[in-house]
Amino acid sequence: MNEPRTTQGAAIIQALRQQLTSQALTGGSKLPAERELADLFDTTRITVKEALHHLEAEGLIYREERRGWFVSRPRLVYNPASRSHFHALVAAQQRVAATRVLSCESVLAPAELVSEMALAPLSRLTRICRLRSIDRRPVLYTEHYLIPEYFPDIGEQDLGQSLTGLYQRRYGLRYGRSRFDICPTAARGEAARSLSLAEGSPVLAITRINYDQQGRIIDCDREIWRHDAVRIRIDSQARAAAS
Amino acid sequence: MNEPRTTQGAAIIQALRQQLTSQALTGGSKLPAERELADLFDTTRITVKEALHHLEAEGLIYREERRGWFVSRPRLVYNPASRSHFHALVAAQQRVAATRVLSCESVLAPAELVSEMALAPLSRLTRICRLRSIDRRPVLYTEHYLIPEYFPDIGEQDLGQSLTGLYQRRYGLRYGRSRFDICPTAARGEAARSLSLAEGSPVLAITRINYDQQGRIIDCDREIWRHDAVRIRIDSQARAAAS
DNA sequence: GAGTGGTCTAGACCACCTT
DNA sequence: AGGTGGTCTAGACCACTCG
Numbered sequence: 001m002n003e004p005r006t007t008q009g010a011a012i013i014q015a016l017r018q019q020l021t022s023q024a025l026t027g028g029s030k031l032p033a034e035r036e037l038a039d040l041f042d043t044t045r046i047t048v049k050e051a052l053h054h055l056e057a058e059g060l061i062y063r064e065e066r067r068g069w070f071v072s073r074p075r076l077v078y079n080p081a082s083r084s085h086f087h088a089l090v091a092a093q094q095r096v097a098a099t100r101v102l103s104c105e106s107v108l109a110p111a112e113l114v115s116e117m118a119l120a121p122l123s124r125l126t127r128i129c130r131l132r133s134i135d136r137r138p139v140l141y142t143e144h145y146l147i148p149e150y151f152p153d154i155g156e157q158d159l160g161q162s163l164t165g166l167y168q169r170r171y172g173l174r175y176g177r178s179r180f181d182i183c184p185t186a187a188r189g190e191a192a193r194s195l196s197l198a199e200g201s202p203v204l205a206i207t208r209i210n211y212d213q214q215g216r217i218i219d220c221d222r223e224i225w226r227h228d229a230v231r232i233r234i235d236s237q238a239r240a241a242a243s
Numbered sequence: 244m245n246e247p248r249t250t251q252g253a254a255i256i257q258a259l260r261q262q263l264t265s266q267a268l269t270g271g272s273k274l275p276a277e278r279e280l281a282d283l284f285d286t287t288r289i290t291v292k293e294a295l296h297h298l299e300a301e302g303l304i305y306r307e308e309r310r311g312w313f314v315s316r317p318r319l320v321y322n323p324a325s326r327s328h329f330h331a332l333v334a335a336q337q338r339v340a341a342t343r344v345l346s347c348e349s350v351l352a353p354a355e356l357v358s359e360m361a362l363a364p365l366s367r368l369t370r371i372c373r374l375r376s377i378d379r380r381p382v383l384y385t386e387h388y389l390i391p392e393y394f395p396d397i398g399e400q401d402l403g404q405s406l407t408g409l410y411q412r413r414y415g416l417r418y419g420r421s422r423f424d425i426c427p428t429a430a431r432g433e434a435a436r437s438l439s440l441a442e443g444s445p446v447l448a449i450t451r452i453n454y455d456q457q458g459r460i461i462d463c464d465r466e467i468w469r470h471d472a473v474r475i476r477i478d479s480q481a482r483a484a485a486s
Numbered sequence: 487g488a489g490t491g492g493t494c495t496a497g498a499c500c501a502c503c504t505t
Numbered sequence: 506a507g508g509t510g511g512t513c514t515a516g517a518c519c520a521c522t523c524g
Contacts, residue, residue, distance in 0.1 A: 007512065010442075033490060044514055046289070049491090054443035057429035066491050066521045075426070081479035182475035183318070184427050184447050186300035198492080199253075200297035202445045202470070204427050227445070232425035234477070236324035250493065276509060287495055292510090309502050309510050441511080 012041050012051040020060050020071060027073035028135070031061065034069075057202065059228030064196045075231040076134060080180055080206055080223075085162040086132055086140075095134045101159045102129040102194065106148065113145060116209060117217050126151060128159055131194045139229035141191040144221045167219075173212050180208035182232065191224040202227040255284050255294040263303050263314060270316035271378070274304065277312075300445065302471030307439045318474040319377060323423055323449055323466075328405040329375055329383075338377045344402045345372040345437065349391065356388060359452060360460050369394060371402055374437045382472035384434040387464040410462075416455050423451035425475065434467040445470040 019025050032040070037048045052069055055061045061069050076093060090097035109123045119125075125145040132140040144163060146154065150171060157166055167173040183205045187197045197203070206223040262268050275283070280291045295312055298304045304312050319336060333340035352366045362368075368388040375383040387406060389397065393414060400409055410416040426448045430440045440446070449466040 009512070013443075035490085044516085045491090046515095047513060050512080054429065057443050057445050058431075059426075059428055063491085067523090068490065081477065177478060177480050179476065179478050182425060182477075183302075184445065184470040185302055186297065188301075200256075200300050202300050202427065227427040233422065234324065234425075235420060235422045237420050252493070278509085287497085288510090290494060293493080306510085310504090311509065 008043055009047055009051050012048060013054050016051065016055060017060065025071045027071050029071050031069040062226065062228055063198065065198055072228050073135060075229060077233050078230050079233055080208065081234055083164055083175065085165065090134055098133040099160045100131045102131055104128045104155050104159060113220055117220055124148060126154055134229065138195050139226045141194045141224040142221060144219055146219045147217065150218055173218055176211045176213040176215060178208055178210040180206055182206050187224065195226055197226065204230060251286055252290055252294050255291060256297050259294065259298060260303065268314045270314050272314050274312040305469065305471055306441065308441055315471050316378060318472060320476050321473050322476055323451065324477055326407055326418065328408065333377055341376040342403045343374045345374055347371045347398050347402060356463055360463055367391060369397055377472065381438050382469045384437045384467040385464060387462055389462045390460065393461055416461055419454045419456040419458060421451050421453040423449055425449050430467065438469055447473060
């Protein structure tokens with residue numbers, strides 16, 4: 001097997017992994033403090049911390065800033081190409097969803113969106129920021145950028161519900177095609193704070209540009225998922241022959 | 244801006260980020276040694292290392308085991324739903340692709356695939372392991388698990404080319420639908436070694452189950468991408484109305 | 487106020503890569 | 506052989522959370 005020599009760190013990882021997969025530690029529960037683990041394994045906090053980071057990268061545990069380490073729950077299976085509503089999707093997987101609206105305001109279009117959305121320079125967009133939780137744990141930070149002309153009075157609507165549904169009911173807009181990018185990156189700024197993640201923690205960023213049925217761009221949304229909270233699943237049909 | 248107090252680590256990150264985005268350090272080049280950076284910023288290796296890990300999570304730099312830190316090149320834009328060949332895809336983005344076949348052998352079906360692929364317990368599958376590079380940097384480790392009945396003599400074929408093309412030309416098999424999962428996780432074992440990643444480094448795992456045009460499962464493939472080397476891009480058409 | 491993780495110091499030895 | 510990152514020691518103080 002060409003097994004690398006077992007380091008102390010690897011031993012800690014293995015011991016914890018076993019506890020985690022054998023359900024001795026179950027979803028949502030808190031791990032002992034780093035200092036306690038260091039005593040337990042007769043080593044230092046730095047070594048323990050390294051081991052915990054490995055398990056975090058695997059998605060078995062997660063951190064909440066200055067609160068401690070917790071056991072991850074199963075990932076939400078999510079298809080960004082389907083238009084299913086977050087609350088319905090979560091409920092279908094026997095979990096409890098919640099949405100909190102963080103802000104809704106008019107902002108100058110960020111530079112990268114000006115070209116992506118084919119806007120005039122210095123355009124204004126309506127930005128809606130929301131934080132979504134599963135089983136009381138915040139897992140998804142979203143920013144929607146709307147073309148304001150299509151969405152008068154959006155600020156007076158209930159934004160805790162599905163925006164897709166609202167677009168259709170209130171504004172008569174239905175999605176046509178959309179394009180999305182999925183990119184593993186690191187949490188920064190507001191997204192990190194809202195998700196109670198340390199700056200630089202790995203996340204999955206999904207950026208989507210939505211067109212209506214006439215092919216006009218109507219909005220763009222950016223989802224920042226905790227990397228251990230989600231698994232993307234997509235069914236695809238056969239295409240034209242490979243090139 | 245509610246800026247968190249600037250720590251020493253944050254200062255290092257900012258300084259390096261600036262150098263990286265201003266192209267003072269360009270793709271592929273090597274960063275100074277950790278000890279050198281520690282001197283430069285008048286701090287310890289551990290602090291420097293932490294900062295480097297942040298930039299790694301962002302995808303701006305990457306590590307090669309015991310060789311050093313390097314500046315990332317632009318991510319490959321990849322659509323796993325399209326059947327385009329790796330070499331063609333890479334060439335279209337002005338990069339140079341290479342494929343190395345690591346192994347091709349008959350193995351006992353891994354437990355998780357037995358259920359996923361609806362196999363009889365203790366079935367055997369043909370496993371092909373390959374390592375793919377862009378601009379001489381290994382970025383993608385793949386394992387294909389084939390139903391052996393459909394692929395006689397596969398071991399004698401040239402496996403460095405596109406397997407999709409080979410399936411069709413040699414075996415008359417064409418893909419119908421497929422289902423794929425995209426999951427941010429950590430590198431382990433053979434995949435970590437081949438990609439010269441430390442155990443536990445973040446990667447993007449894409450698992451795909453492929454059906455032929457008659458709806459039979461013909462193979463399953465597992466791609467392990469270096470997390471900073473790829474960006475998934477998918478175009479989707481409108482679906483039936485949201486539930 | 488006690489406990490937690492976040493950050494940091496100032497070193498050390500080892501395993502591996504490069505020359 | 507010399508340089509690199511990988512791992513580790515044995516502490517320290519700070520910022521934040523929670524009861």
